[in-house]
Amino acid sequence: MGQPGNVALTVEHDGSVEAIAFSPDGSRFASGGGDTMLRVRTVGTGAPLDVPSEGFVSSIAFSPDATTFAVADFEQVHVRDGSTGAAIWSGPIEAGTSVNVVRFTPDGTMLVAATDMVVALFDSANGAPGLRIPVDRPLIADLDLSRDGTRIALAIDERHGGDHRNAGSARVLEVATGTELGRLTPDNAVFAVAFNPDGSVVLCSAADDTVRMFEAEGGAQLWPTEDEVDEDVTAPNSVAFDPRGRWIVVGGADGFARILEAESGVERGRAPKAPPGLPDPGFGAVTHVAFGPNGKVAASASIDNVVRLFNLDGKEHYAVNTDEVLAMAFSPDGRWLGLGCRGHAVVIDNGDFGAVG
Template sequence: MSEPGTVARLIEHTGSVQAIAFSPDSTRIAVGGSDSVLRVRPVGIGVDVDMPTGGSVTGIAFSPDGTRLAVADFEEVQLRDASTGAILWHGPLAPANSVNTVRFGADGQIVAATDTLVAVLDAANGAVTRRIPVERPLIRDLDVSRDGTRVVLAIDERHGGDHHNAGSARVVDLATGKKISELTPDNAVLAVAFSPDGKQVLCCSADDSTRMFTAEDGKEVWRVPEQVPQPNDELDLSQRGPNCVAFDPKKGRWTVVGGADGFARVLDADTGDEKGRAPKLDPGVPDPGLGAVTHVAFSPTGTLAASACIDNVVRLFNLEGKPLYANTTDEVLTMRFSPNGRWLAVGCFDRALVIDNGETHQV
């Protein structure tokens, strides 16, 4: 049995790794990036498959049965055979616009997005069945509900500029393209996540707030930083700078939020109260000057979370913030748990790493 934190697989690249996906049975991993090769590798024993691509791969998703791969390949969406790499169909969403995201939705459909457009495609032939334009771009982040019927969008209207009163989050019905609700933080929205049942949306915005909303009517449920400071909080709550979020996928009981202050905080999904944070510092320890958290993810078990920071450390920790491991890596560009929770994959500038979380921490 491997110790938690052991690197089980290293996948070399000649460019940045921007997208990672595990097969539904957690036995294979697909890795893509800027070097125009999509690599499918067994986590254990199996056959390596290399799939040449036309450009930079920015999104990958396995079909629910694991036989196909949806790929965002520069301006195109592709559907490939997951075993051979054969292209079943391909085509652009909008000329001269890169595709940033691909997900499998409901009823054999694929959801794909550029900076300014969400599209629903028929997985059988690639036909676009619905286009949902965003009039004032940019789509900074999105999440698809677990049942595949809705999408929530994080909108940043002045990317790289003044974020004041320049964004919102909105929940959209994918079948009709109609807006169900609008969630309106004060400034540009940076990240969004649906609860497992799709009834709530967690979002963080450029006004340094983290908020929970009801998806159906956009009502605010709670907001941080309006919570009471924790005993060891040396920074003002308004300086947390939340920028990435994730929901506990098991029961939706917890959320994890990564901030510019270097901490990943586990918050109660019902109240926003803090349960723990990583790294977990001893009382009285000076601020170590941690790098901003860039990625967070929740294990499928709902008992562990992971974070990656610009201090080049990947951490796996429990709900109280107790570490299971802290691995030094290159800068992390993407991060993903396997469906069974056994593996954590991270993509860096020239490689992807599959880290073993240990047998006792899998579903």
């Protein structure tokens, strides 16, 4: 293992990097964004692969068997050969509409893609279109796919478009039919959603300064209860479950990433740690959070250009200065933390702290 916090790989780009993905075994790292080239690199020794892109790359996903990868490239969805980058099939969701998200179902047979207003399914092998699920008010701010691939959670932000208003919702849809299974409606736009491991509950953060947990089927809110008041207004904008569903991490505008107990929402720890009784340290807002695959560590990125790896109590294992982080993800084996930044992508070594097992 390398020294935790060391940069293991830097991939130069001509523009901002807002899409990154690791292959299932963690050996390859793909990055793309505002320039006209998607880059796939081996974390270690291996031949680079550069794939021309038509526009802005907003999302990348490797298939479960790593033989292909999907790209949201401006108005097109592409599924490409994992070795050569050659296009296997390409097509739009809707002419003149940008594609924002691509995800493979866990069995690799279907591709889920989304624009601001539509979720669409495709046969991943040949691009044959499947179900299309329109969203009645724009826009889709975030999307999560349940681990078994049967449910989709959507974060809806209604502060856009011709009928804009300070409102939003978190919705759960059945993949096979598009049927809405549950909906939670906070007092403002919803920024982010995340399923627990078995897909039975959903975590969401909203512009009304709340983090809420609700049942995927039916939409009943589990916490906070009506008599619970969170005096720490954190403007939460990013959320994630740990792989076992016991803990969650929430990033807020006050500069802290909080570890909460999933069942109750009670805080266990926060990073960075700040001594009690001192003035507000003025940390930059947290923009991205993620849980490591081992469930023992989480990571955060903030607008003061610091990336942190920390344990459940908030103890930091490293704090690394970076450029502005636009995307963040752990490798499936936990060894690496990938970052998309302005002008380049970076892979940081987590050392033993990220090890699964």
